[in-house]
Amino acid sequence: MIPAPPATAASEGEGTGVGAALEELRRAGLLRELRTIDSAPGAHVRLDGREVLLLCSNDYLGLAGHPSVRSAAAEAAQRWGAGAGASRLVSGNLALHERLEAELAAFKGTEASVLFGSGYLANLGVIAALAGRDDVVVSDARNHASIVDGCRLARAETVVYGHGDLDALAGALRRTRGRRALVVTDAVFSMDGDLAPLEGIVELARRHRARVIVDEAHATGVVGPGGRGLVAELGLEREVDVTIGTLGKALGSYGAFAACTRQMAAYLLNRARTAIFSTALPPPAAGAALEALRLVREEPALLERLHANARTLRDALATQGFQIPATPSTMPIVPLVVGDPRAAMALCEAALAGGVFAQAIRPPTVPAGTSRLRLVATAAHEEADLRAAAATLGAAASDRG
Numbered sequence: 001m002i003p004a005p006p007a008t009a010a011s012e013g014e015g016t017g018v019g020a021a022l023e024e025l026r027r028a029g030l031l032r033e034l035r036t037i038d039s040a041p042g043a044h045v046r047l048d049g050r051e052v053l054l055l056c057s058n059d060y061l062g063l064a065g066h067p068s069v070r071s072a073a074a075e076a077a078q079r080w081g082a083g084a085g086a087s088r089l090v091s092g093n094l095a096l097h098e099r100l101e102a103e104l105a106a107f108k109g110t111e112a113s114v115l116f117g118s119g120y121l122a123n124l125g126v127i128a129a130l131a132g133r134d135d136v137v138v139s140d141a142r143n144h145a146s147i148v149d150g151c152r153l154a155r156a157e158t159v160v161y162g163h164g165d166l167d168a169l170a171g172a173l174r175r176t177r178g179r180r181a182l183v184v185t186d187a188v189f190s191m192d193g194d195l196a197p198l199e200g201i202v203e204l205a206r207r208h209r210a211r212v213i214v215d216e217a218h219a220t221g222v223v224g225p226g227g228r229g230l231v232a233e234l235g236l237e238r239e240v241d242v243t244i245g246t247l248g249k250a251l252g253s254y255g256a257f258a259a260c261t262r263q264m265a266a267y268l269l270n271r272a273r274t275a276i277f278s279t280a281l282p283p284p285a286a287g288a289a290l291e292a293l294r295l296v297r298e299e300p301a302l303l304e305r306l307h308a309n310a311r312t313l314r315d316a317l318a319t320q321g322f323q324i325p326a327t328p329s330t331m332p333i334v335p336l337v338v339g340d341p342r343a344a345m346a347l348c349e350a351a352l353a354g355g356v357f358a359q360a361i362r363p364p365t366v367p368a369g370t371s372r373l374r375l376v377a378t379a380a381h382e383e384a385d386l387r388a389a390a391a392t393l394g395a396a397a398s399d400r401g
């Protein structure tokens with residue numbers, strides 16, 4: 001809820017407006033505060049002054065700290081500049097951007113791709129470009145916040161269907177009769193690590209002539225052949241209208257893209273407001289992503305290591321007595337659901353005292369009553385570290401009953 005503004009800025013303080021809102025969050029165990037990392041990226045970092053094992057980063061392949069990715073960022077800064085200076089459609093469109101778009105399209109198996117400033121901006125821009133006031137967006141209940149916000153920006157009617165429930169999706173699509181419909185789903189759900197039933201979704205969408213957007217933020221560089229994603233794994237490149245990917249997770253950089261046909265790319269450059277009215281991706285981010293893509297392509301050992309580590313973490317947690325949800329056994333996202341937000345924070349702090357950092361994730365990021373530690377195994381971890389971390393988490397959980 002947005003707090004009512006105080007009568008004057010000077011009267012603002014505890015008990016009124018913003019101060020009261022913060023106090024309410026603190027009482028509910030939902031106050032969020034920053035922690036500070038003061039070291040290079042990697043499996044071990046210095047967090048608020050102490051060395052910890054990092055177990056909650058989305059840098060799945062460890063590429064944010066990879067020497068050649070860092071060099072590529074530095075070289076791109078030297079060659080192209082620190083910033084792009086304008087939006088793509090004014091004077092910010094560099095040959096570097098076009099090279100990255102071509103590589104991303106090839107990686108995803110589509111004709112074209114369009115860069116965005118971030119995955120958040122991509123979802124906002126693409127959803128609002130493809131749905132308007134008279135349309136219906138049909139959206140999975142566990143979709144990422146940026147999809148939820150994209151639906152709001154589109155001002156379309158939004159119908160939320162039960163998580164992964166194809167019958168509910170079919171019902172929602174039947175009720176859109178006559179209106180243009182757009183189905184939106186995460187491929188890998190960010191907080192649970194489970195997969196969307198994409199084949200069923202695409203089949204229903206085809207039957208109801210609905211468009212489909214798939215958000216592969218946690219699938220790109222993680223699942224499918226060569227890390228190309230779930231859409232590629234299932235051979236659905238031609239059935240999905242737009243696949244969103246981020247450069248900020250497995251690709252170790254920042255920014256995002258929409259992979260689609262050439263015609264759709266031309267449309268997005270005319271209608272996706274977050275691409276049109278925002279400065280083009282900084283050259284160092286684009287250069288880093290290009291090098292990350294090369295590594296994903298040419299060093300399959302990175303992906304093998306990611307999946308082996310994911311399996312190790314899951315097995316070690318199961319040995320500690322944790323209930324691991326039944327997602328594919330090589331998925332790196334492992335939720336330890338605690339329930340109460342304060343209990344999740346307490347478990348997080350207890351693990352931290354043992355040198356393991358996995359941030360507690362609370363509502364509204366996850367549904368009420370499902371606060372959790374969201375663990376992530378990456379290619380940067382050592383097997384022994386993951387086993388030790390599972391033991392630390394097991395001890396922290398049993399100490400807390």
Ligand SMILES: *Cc1c(COP(=O)(O)O)cnc(C)c1O
Binds near residue numbers: 120121186255
């Ligand atoms: C992280 C995430 C995004 C946002 O991507 P950014 O590039 O970090 O803005 C979008 N969708 C999903 C499912 C995500 O997990």
